[in-house]
Amino acid sequence: xxxxxxxxxxxxxxxxxxxxxxxxxxxxxxxxxxxxxxxxxxxxxxxxxxxxxxxxxxxxxxxxxxxxxxxxxxxxxxxxxxxxxxxxxxxxxxxxxxxxxxxxxxxxxxxxxxxxxxxxxxxxxxxxxxxxxxxxxxxxxxxxxxxxxxxxxxxxxxxxxxxxxxxxxxxxxxxxxxxxxxxxxxxxxxxxxxxxxx
Numbered sequence: 707x708x709x710x711x712x713x714x715x716x717x718x719x720x721x722x723x724x725x726x727x728x729x730x731x732x733x734x735x736x737x738x739x740x741x742x743x744x745x746x747x748x749x750x751x752x753x754x755x756x757x758x759x760x761x762x763x764x765x766x767x768x769x770x771x772x773x774x775x776x777x778x779x780x781x782x783x784x785x786x787x788x789x790x791x792x793x794x795x796x797x798x799x800x801x802x803x804x805x806x807x808x809x810x811x812x813x814x815x816x817x818x819x820x821x822x823x824x825x826x827x828x829x830x831x832x833x834x835x836x837x838x839x840x841x842x843x844x845x846x847x848x849x850x851x852x853x854x855x856x857x858x859x860x861x862x863x864x865x866x867x868x869x870x871x872x873x874x875x876x877x878x879x880x881x882x883x884x885x886x887x888x889x890x891x892x893x894x895x896x897x898x899x900x901x902x903x904x
Contacts, residue, residue: 709841709885711767713799715834722828724821726809730756731829733802739765745801753805760784760822763801764792767840779806783818791826795835802826839883843868844890846878847903855897865890 719732732749736742742763750759762774762785774785788802804825813821848856853876860867860880869879882890894902 709883710837710839711769711798712796712835712837714797714830715836718829718833720825720829720832722821722825723809724824725811725813725817727811727813727821728807728809729821729825730805730807731802731825732805733800733826733829733833736763736765736799736801739763739771742801746803749803749805753807755807756805757808758784758806759803760788760806761801761803762786762789762792762826764789764797765799767798769798779818779822780815783815784822787819787823788826791823791830794827795830797830797835799838802829841881842884842887844880844882844887844904846876846880846894848876848898848901850876852876852898852902856894856902859893859897863890 714733714735717732717734719730721728721730723729730753734745736745746759746761753759758777758779760775760777760779762772764772772789774789776783776785784804788804792800792802804822846856856876860878863886865886866881867878868881871877871879891904894904
């Protein structure tokens with residue numbers, strides 16, 4: 707099971723000129739799909755005098771939620787190539803808007819496709835790409851006689867302890883990569899003869 711995805715650290719933009727047209731690409735990390743309309747509007751406001759603002763986004767752990775929009779450019783000439791640039795870098799939870807200031811020379815659909823793809827790829831290449839692990843929080847309860855082997859195990863597996871609420875029993879809240887959850891359960895069962903409660 708894949709337990710990670712790639713996204714970008716922070717919003718950045720870059721600019722390229724093609725045949726006198728100016729293309730300004732903005733790539734933005736998206737915490738939630740609900741934020742997208744507001745983020746698109748903020749780019750449109752910033753470049754309010756531009757001809758077009760095509761965009762594409764992909765969100766979700768399975769990368770199954772996406773959309774692209776040509777914003778008045780010929781159909782298929784702009785939004786889709788922007789999404790192709792996002793997909794080339796296997797990104798999720800990102801929005802890319804490419805703003806175009808028309809320079810008076812028609813590029814044709816093939817030229818537009820290349821220009822929008824190149825512009826989106828250029829900004830993504832300059833972004834700091836992060837690998838985000840998908841994790842689950844798991845509570846462990848056990849007697850102090852198992853503290854040493856359990857702590858060694860968590861340390862060796864690089865499992866993060868978020869909270870230590872120990873009292874009469876040891877109680878740890880851990881963050882575990884989803885691909886490791888089943889291993890954790892069986893390994894701790896073995897370490898404690900089934901006495902650790904998850």
